[in-house]
Amino acid sequence: MNKIFLPFIVAFFTNFLCAESSIASTRIALVLPAEHKALRMIEKGFKKEWKGEEEVVVFNALGEASNVTSILDTIAGAPGFAAIATIGNTLTQQAAKYFLLRKVPLLGAAANITASSVNNPQLCCVVDEVPAKNILLAIKKVAPLVSKVTLVVANDEKMLQEIPFFEEDAGSLGIDVQVITVDSLQDMTNKVTPSSIDKDSTAIVILKDHLTVSQIPQLLKVVNALGILLVSADQGSVLEGAHFGVGVSEYQTGVVSAQVLYDILRETKVPSEVGCQMMQQFSTFVDNNWLNSMHTGSAPKLRFEINLNGLSDASPVQPV
Amino acid sequence: MQVLYSLYSAISQAFLYAPLAVGVGYSYVFLRKTDLSPEGTFVLGACIFAKTILITENYYFALCAGMLAGALGGAIVFCLQKNRRMNPILASLMLIYILYSVNLIFLGRPNISIGNACIPLFGKEFVDYESQRMIGSIINGIILCALTFLLSGRKGLLLRAVGSNSALMNRLGYKSDSIAMLGLMLSNALAALAGANTTIIIGYADINMGLGNAFIAITTCLVGRSIAPFKRETYWGMLLQCVLGLTLYFFILSKLIFFNITPTYFKLTMGIVLIVILFASKKRCKK
Numbered sequence: 001m002n003k004i005f006l007p008f009i010v011a012f013f014t015n016f017l018c019a020e021s022s023i024a025s026t027r028i029a030l031v032l033p034a035e036h037k038a039l040r041m042i043e044k045g046f047k048k049e050w051k052g053e054e055e056v057v058v059f060n061a062l063g064e065a066s067n068v069t070s071i072l073d074t075i076a077g078a079p080g081f082a083a084i085a086t087i088g089n090t091l092t093q094q095a096a097k098y099f100l101l102r103k104v105p106l107l108g109a110a111a112n113i114t115a116s117s118v119n120n121p122q123l124c125c126v127v128d129e130v131p132a133k134n135i136l137l138a139i140k141k142v143a144p145l146v147s148k149v150t151l152v153v154a155n156d157e158k159m160l161q162e163i164p165f166f167e168e169d170a171g172s173l174g175i176d177v178q179v180i181t182v183d184s185l186q187d188m189t190n191k192v193t194p195s196s197i198d199k200d201s202t203a204i205v206i207l208k209d210h211l212t213v214s215q216i217p218q219l220l221k222v223v224n225a226l227g228i229l230l231v232s233a234d235q236g237s238v239l240e241g242a243h244f245g246v247g248v249s250e251y252q253t254g255v256v257s258a259q260v261l262y263d264i265l266r267e268t269k270v271p272s273e274v275g276c277q278m279m280q281q282f283s284t285f286v287d288n289n290w291l292n293s294m295h296t297g298s299a300p301k302l303r304f305e306i307n308l309n310g311l312s313d314a315s316p317v318q319p320v
Numbered sequence: 321m322q323v324l325y326s327l328y329s330a331i332s333q334a335f336l337y338a339p340l341a342v343g344v345g346y347s348y349v350f351l352r353k354t355d356l357s358p359e360g361t362f363v364l365g366a367c368i369f370a371k372t373i374l375i376t377e378n379y380y381f382a383l384c385a386g387m388l389a390g391a392l393g394g395a396i397v398f399c400l401q402k403n404r405r406m407n408p409i410l411a412s413l414m415l416i417y418i419l420y421s422v423n424l425i426f427l428g429r430p431n432i433s434i435g436n437a438c439i440p441l442f443g444k445e446f447v448d449y450e451s452q453r454m455i456g457s458i459i460n461g462i463i464l465c466a467l468t469f470l471l472s473g474r475k476g477l478l479l480r481a482v483g484s485n486s487a488l489m490n491r492l493g494y495k496s497d498s499i500a501m502l503g504l505m506l507s508n509a510l511a512a513l514a515g516a517n518t519t520i521i522i523g524y525a526d527i528n529m530g531l532g533n534a535f536i537a538i539t540t541c542l543v544g545r546s547i548a549p550f551k552r553e554t555y556w557g558m559l560l561q562c563v564l565g566l567t568l569y570f571f572i573l574s575k576l577i578f579f580n581i582t583p584t585y586f587k588l589t590m591g592i593v594l595i596v597i598l599f600a601s602k603k604r605c606k607k
Contacts, residue, residue, distance in 0.1 A: 035583045060583045065522060065529050066536065069333060070574045077325030078578070090524065093433065097523050098449040119436060119447075155424075156431045183424055183527075211430075 026054045028261070029075045029084045033091045034063040034210075038236025038250045042087055042109055045254025051262055054082055061091065072098045083261055085109055089158060096120040105264050105271060109257035110250075112158075112276060124264070124274035126257045128248040129208065130233050132166040134282055136173050138246045139203055139231055141310030146202040148176040149231075152192055152219070154211035155181040162207060188215045194225045202304065203229035206237060208247075216240040227303035238285040238320045244311060248279040249318065284311050288319040326574045327567075334566035335457035336517055337536065341544075341562040342464055343510035344537035349545075349553060350476075351483040351503045353401070353408045358511030359534035360416035361393040363527065365512025367423040370434050370525035379439050383459075383516050390512020393419065394505035402497060416530075423527055430527040437520060449521060456517035463513060467506070468555045476555050479503050511537075539594055540565035546601035568597070 030046055032039045047056050059074070061067040072095060075081050083105040086092045092108030096118040099106060108125040115123045139146055151166055153159040163179055170177045178198045182188045188211070197204065204223055206212040212219070213236060220241050223230045232238060232245035260277060263269040293299035294308060311317050340358055347355040369386035373379060393415060400411035424430065438445040439455050446452055471479065478499050482489050486496040511533075519525045544565025550557050572593055581589050 057580065059577060059580070060586075062583055062586060064532055065518070065526070066333070066337070066532075066570075067573070067577070069522070070329070070570060071577050073326070073329035073333075074574050074577050077329060090431070090526070093524065094522050100448045101450065117435070155429050160429065183430060184420070 026080050026082050027078075028052070028054045028056045029081050030056055030058045031068075031071055031075075031084065031086045031091060031095065032058065032060045033068075033086075033088045035060060036210075036236070037239055038213075038234065039087055041235070041250035042254040042257070045249075045251035046085065046109070046258045047254075048251075049255040049258035051258075052265060054265075057081075068094055076102065083107065083265055085257060085261055086111070089113055092123070092125065093118060096123045105261070107257055107261045107264070107271075110253050114276060115272060122271050124260065124271040125276045126253060126260060126279065127276050128234075128250075128253045128279045130247045130282055131169070132162070133169040133173070135205060135231060135233055135246045136170055136175060138244070138284055138311065139205070139229070140173060140175070142244070142306050142308065143202050143229065143304060144307065144310075145304060146175055148178060148198055148201045150178040150180060150197050150201045150204045152180045152182065152188075152204055152206050152212050154209040155183045156209065156211075159207060159209050166205075166207075182211060185211070185215060188212070189218060192219065192222055194222055197222065197226055197228070201226075201228060203231045205231045205233075206242070207233045213237050213240065216242055224300040227301055229302070229306075235283075235285045235318075235320060238287050241287065243290050244284060244286045246282055246284050248281065249283055249285075252281060253279060283318045285318050285320045286311055291319065326571060326578070329574060330567045330570035331563075332453050332457045333570040334563050335460050336453070336521070337514055337533075337540075337566050337570075338464055338559075338563050339460050339510035340514035340533060341537045341540050341566055342559055343507035343514075344534070345541045345558050345562055346479075346510075347504060347507045348538065348541065349483075349558060350480045351500060351507075353483075353500075353504070355397065355408060355412050355504060355507065356534045357393060357397045357412035357415045357504075358508055358537060359530045360412075360419035361390040361508040361511045362515035362518075362533050363423050363525075363530035364393055364419050365390045365515035366519040366525040366529060367426045367432075367515075367527075368512070369516035369519050370432050371426050373434055373437050373520070374432075377437070379437070379520065383513070386512045386516035387509045390515075391505040391509040393512070394508030395501055397508070398497075398501040398504045420527065427525060427527065431524060432526075433524045434519065435523070437523075439520060452521045456521055460513065460517060464510075464559055467510075468559050471555045480553075536566075536569065540569045543568060543594060543597055546598055569594075 030043060043058055050056050059071045061071055068091060075084060084095060085107040086095045087109045089111045092111040092113050095106055100120050103122055106123045110128045111125045112127045112129060113125055115121050139149060167177050178201055180191055182191055204219055216237060219230055230242045232242040234245055234247040235250050238245045256279060260274055264271055290299060340362055343358050347353045365386035368389040369382045372382035372385040376382060397411050397415045400406045400414060401408045436447050438447045439452055441455060446455055482496045482499045489496040541562055544561035548561045548564055576586060576589060
């Protein structure tokens with residue numbers, strides 16, 4: 001080893017050893033699958049609500065599978081992690097498998113994985129999905145003459161399962177559904193264009209999936225060109241630019257997740273009792289900029305009349 | 321203890337990714353072709369493995385199917401670049417591009433869960449993460465050692481000779497094209513093996529799980545070559561260099577995660593650390 005390389009290695013390892021000896025004894029790990037505004041809102045709610053003396057340590061996988069494994073290894077190898085909270089389905093599924101034999105309480109925030117499907121009785125989830133009917137009712141209140149909506153969803157297992165329920169709920173309200181499934185970002189550019197949307201469609205509806213949510217700027221161009229609405233199923237999408245959305249506040253999901261995990265750690269509840277806890281408080285999130293521009297008449301023109309007061313009829317309105 | 325656990329974790333992850341790095345190393349060092357296609361064949365191996373294990377519930381059969389698909393990918397990339405019809409980098413990027421659709425066709429959707437698929441071994445069925453990771457790493461290790469042993473003889477020499485001077489090999493009566501194709505098939509089959517074993521451990525195959533893997537493979541291969549005390553370009557040397565490079569990479573990764581580096585600076589920090597290691601060892605070599 002030469003003069004340059006050796007000090008570098010020594011400094012690196014000494015740093016690790018010193019840092020590791022000064023770890024707080026009890027901690028909670030909160031793992032984010034990627035960097036996203038909505039995920040940060042969940043984190044904010046979780047940290048704010050956490051009442052225990054345990055320190056909440058946040059990890060971020062930055063969307064890479066190899067990072068997830070390293071994060072789970074770091075948590076497993078470090079002393080004092082009393083519980084693990086993960087956000088999203090895939091991450092929760094992987095964590096449930098990883099900690100199967102370690103008997104660490106696991107909480108999947110904004111996830112819908114049953115303990116039996118992963119054989120891990122230590123797992124419970126906070127489900128933040130909103131019934132399709134709530135979204136459709138909000139659209140009907142805003143645009144009473146709606147006869148058709150276009151549902152744009154990612155072509156993945158979870159999303160595909162939601163399509164029949166969406167169609168059923170829409171059918172019961174007398175609304176037709178045009179379904180467009182997309183595989184990738186590029187696919188989205190090719191498949192979701194002004195010419196591919198049915199002429200009688202009143203709105204493009206997107207559900208909670210990363211693929212469609214990450215393409216909101218492109219979807220906005222399409223809806224503005226057609227003069228229709230962009231409606232979502234979560235707060236994060238409205239933050240990104242969707243006109244309005246019916247869903248659960250990301251912050252509130254973090255708050256409820258912290259409460260559930262706290263109860264489990266204080267043994268007032270067991271994970272199997274909690275199971276998949278559904279979020280109950282739905283809000284209508286409205287893009288404030290869009291709302292203001294609609295009032296002043298500077299927003300891109302819609303091709304049908306809308307009733308903005310109808311927004312508050314569906315569920316409490318939260319300007320975003 | 322935490323350092324030891326990090327080291328154990330880095331070594332087991334290194335063995336999981338070792339086939340990928342060794343595969344890239346074979347084409348880069350011995351065949352002298354810059355082949356990025358393992359990024360695509362890693363996912364192809366994962367997808368074919370996931371689909372096959374769901375149908376047959378046989379881990380070993382699914383593993384072979386995944387590797388075969390990877391080898392086929394290698395043959396295709398060779399055909400694309402044969403006789404300098406296409407630049408090797410462009411050919412491999414083309415394959416990655418095509419494989420995206422192929423993988424989607426096989427999976428039917430971008431993400432597929434393989435549930436509680438198990439690895440049967442000595443009459444026992446292993447379903448938990450730790451056992452599967454251990455067994456997956458051992459299987460990778462055995463396959464790599466067997467292959468390295470095989471290539472340490474005459475066959476390996478032919479592969480290296482084709483990389484060094486294919487024209488001479490042709491004049492000597494060897495079919496250099498066939499040997500180069502076999503080399504690329506081998507390299508991509510190894511990448512597919514890494515993808516298949518990653519799938520069984522994490523429990524799902526995803527269309528985007530290969531993102532950044534070519535970078536990991538090439539970087540760790542170069543880092544391993546630069547920090548290893550042995551510099552001879554042998555197959556055993558290559559295997560050890562790749563494992564060493566991967567172990568260091570995952571060790572640094574786990575430490576950056578441990579120190580909770582802000583996501584904004586994470587890749588920047590990782591990149592700087594790798595550059596420092598490469599530069600420092602280059603200076604050492606010059607001295």
